[in-house]
Amino acid sequence: MINYIWFLILSSGIVVGILTGRGEIISQAIVSSTNSTVELIIKLLGMMCLWCGVMKIAQKSGLTDKLAKLLKPILKLLMKEGGDDDSALGSMVMNITANMMGLSNAATPFGIKAMESLQRINRKKDTASDDMALFLVLNAACIQFIPTTVISIRAAAGSKNPGEIIVPAIITTTCAAIVGGICCKVLEKHF
Template sequence: MINYIWFAMIFIGIILGLVNGQGDIISKGIVASAGDTVQLVLGLAGLMCLWCGIMKIAERSGLTEKIALALRPILKILFKEGAKDEKVMGAVVMNLTANMMGLSNAATPFGIKAMEEMQRINREKDKASNDMALFLVMNAACIQFVPTTVLSIRAALNSQNPGIIIIPAIISTATAAFVGIIACKILQKYF
């Protein structure tokens, strides 16, 4: 559906530009934006490689495992059924840890594995369990200690201080995570 909306917006914009005699401006804009896009993508690729390398160092140094150990007691309180199964908790912890470090690509396989493991222990196979709903909320609104994608975009666009968003990102993502968890726990009582 969103593809149709984007296509309609672009198509209508081009038609209106041509009707108003702005065809040369449109073609120059398309060429300039295509070049800028390639330049941005190349800059982002390099920066994402840098951040992925830093995160790999954090993983190999044991930092992610230390974060995982700190998370386990908290997650065992939050997840009622999943806390009893070590496979569920392992996948959940690894997903949330990867998300916290800004590695959403690395977090995705762990998220899928966590949902598969939660489905395995789910009593009602045709309905998502409370733990599954809570995990989805925590995955979507995970606290980001290192927002690598936003940092990379800001650096690629020549921001004077790309890292200035780290503290606001931690505050906003922590707020979203806490509100999401609280809302999920309240709704679990009624549904």
């Protein structure tokens, strides 16, 4: 549906621009926006390579393993059935740990594997279990210690201090994860 809305907005803007005699301005805007998009992507690519390297060092140094050890008992308490399944629990821990360290690309395969494991132990195959909903919320609202994507975008956009987002990101993502977890636990009693 959103594709239709975007198409309608763009096509109506172009038609109105042509009918009002501003076709040249539209052409210039399209060319300049595509140029700036390519420049931003190239800057982001460099920053993402840097942060992926830093995160790889954190992974090799054992920092992500230490986070995983801290998370495992917490997830065992939060999950009803998923906390007893080692395959599901291991994948969830690795997904959340990777997300916490800003390794979202590395987190995705673990998230898919965790959902597959949770589906395997799900009693109602056509409905998401409470554990699946909670994991999805924790995955989406994961605490970010190093928000690499936001830092990269800020650096590419010319921010003087792109890393100043770290403390606010930790605070907001922690609040989001706590509120999301509480909402899941409250709502699972009613649905």
